[in-house]
Structure formats: C-alpha cells, structure tokens
Amino acid sequence: MTPTELPATLPFGLSPLEEGLYRHLSEHVSSEADLLASYRELAEAPDTPEAARYLIRLIVEDEERHHRLFHEMTAALGNQWAPSSDAAPDLPSGPRSQALEEVTIRFLAAEREDQKQLRALRREMRPFRNTTLWTLLVELMEHDTAKHIHLLTFVRDHAARSNRVPPPPSSSPPT
Ligand SMILES: [Fe+2]
Ligand SMILES: [Fe+2]
Incomplete structure (x- = not known):
C-alpha cells in the first residue's frame, strides 16, 4: 500500500x-x-x-x-475519529489578523508585479515561439501566478473577516 x-x-x-x-x-x-x-x-x-x-x-x-x-x-x-497528520486543516473563525492581512496585501502586490513582468517577457519571446518551449513555460508561470493571487486573496479575506471572536483585552495601552 x-x-x-x-x-x-x-x-x-x-x-x-x-x-x-x-x-x-x-x-x-x-x-x-x-x-x-x-x-x-x-x-x-x-x-x-x-x-x-x-x-x-x-x-x-x-x-x-x-x-x-x-x-x-x-x-x-475521518480526522475526528482517526486523527491524521496528513489531514487538510479546518478553517476555524478566529480573531482578525491584521498582521497576516497586511503581509498578504504585500505579497499580492508582488504577484501582480510578477504578472506584468511575465507578460512582458512572453512578448519578448515571440520570435522563439515555434522553436522553443519558452513561451509555453512562461504562460504556465502566468497561470501559476493567477493561482497564487487566488490563494493570497483567500488568505487575506479570511484574515480580515475572522473577527467573530473578539481579541483578548490588552493589558498595556497601545503605543
Ligand atoms: Fe488531477
Ligand atoms: Fe508567484
């Protein structure tokens, strides 16, 4: 097996x-x-x-x-009855994570920039379209980048939305 x-x-x-x-x-x-x-x-x-x-x-x-x-x-x-370290995690609601929200916003900007660069690179490779795999490989990277944007958007939205449980009261005043 x-x-x-x-x-x-x-x-x-x-x-x-x-x-x-x-x-x-x-x-x-x-x-x-x-x-x-x-x-x-x-x-x-x-x-x-x-x-x-x-x-x-x-x-x-x-x-x-x-x-x-x-x-x-x-x-x-089956995780509840046969706990497995291989199981995909659940998506619990928790306190809003501003830090995660901010970092994913930065990653999203980087992926969008990557998207532009890949598009430009693909245009530059046009003369090699029929003799190399380069254009196809860059197109695949564009698909991957779209996927990364999809994933990050989900993470960002979830981090921003998970605010049903209020954060614990802070013992010291904000600086
Ligand atoms: Fe498949
Ligand atoms: Fe990426």
Whole structure:
C-alpha cells in the first residue's frame, strides 16, 4: 500500500453527507492514481520525444499534488475519529489578523508585479515561439501566478473577516 492509498473501510461516525463525500473523494483518489501511473509511463517511455517527456513530467508534478490534496481532504473527513497528520486543516473563525492581512496585501502586490513582468517577457519571446518551449513555460508561470493571487486573496479575506471572536483585552495601552 502506498502512503497515499486510503483505508478500505469508512471512518466511524460519518454523517450520510460526509459518507457520500468520503466515497466520492476515495473514488477520485484511485482514478487519479491510475491516470498518474499512465502519465509516469509516458514520461519515462524511451520513444517519447524529449520535449514531450519534459512537459509530461510537469503534468506528473501537478497530478502528484492533486493526489496529495485529495488524500488530505479525505483524511480530514475521518480526522475526528482517526486523527491524521496528513489531514487538510479546518478553517476555524478566529480573531482578525491584521498582521497576516497586511503581509498578504504585500505579497499580492508582488504577484501582480510578477504578472506584468511575465507578460512582458512572453512578448519578448515571440520570435522563439515555434522553436522553443519558452513561451509555453512562461504562460504556465502566468497561470501559476493567477493561482497564487487566488490563494493570497483567500488568505487575506479570511484574515480580515475572522473577527467573530473578539481579541483578548490588552493589558498595556497601545503605543
Ligand atoms: Fe488531477
Ligand atoms: Fe508567484
């Protein structure tokens, strides 16, 4: 059994909704595992051209991550009865975190700047479009940057919103 395979039995105590979700996630994990194995085979096959091998390896990296994320979501569903260090964390409400909000705003600005630079770089690479993989690789980085912006926006909004629990009273006056 590989470390990312799931136990055959359902975790104890799931609600009907959680049980259905657990089954669907488990099915998805195993169908992705088959797809991942096929990608690895293609990436390693000696008659696959080198550029295709290189690109398929990028897909393999993504699929490995998808597989891990699905495993972590599934582990989170059973976490209450079978605690697992692999489980994706919950999203509890807590005090608003201004420090996290501020730092994510700075990272968002850096990612937007990166987005502009990548776009400019892609234009500069136009003459090499049909002879190299560079344009495609920069386009992929633009997709990644859009993903980073999506992630940071979520973190920022959550840090700003999580204010249902009031912060503990400060013992010293603010400076
Ligand atoms: Fe996937
Ligand atoms: Fe980034």
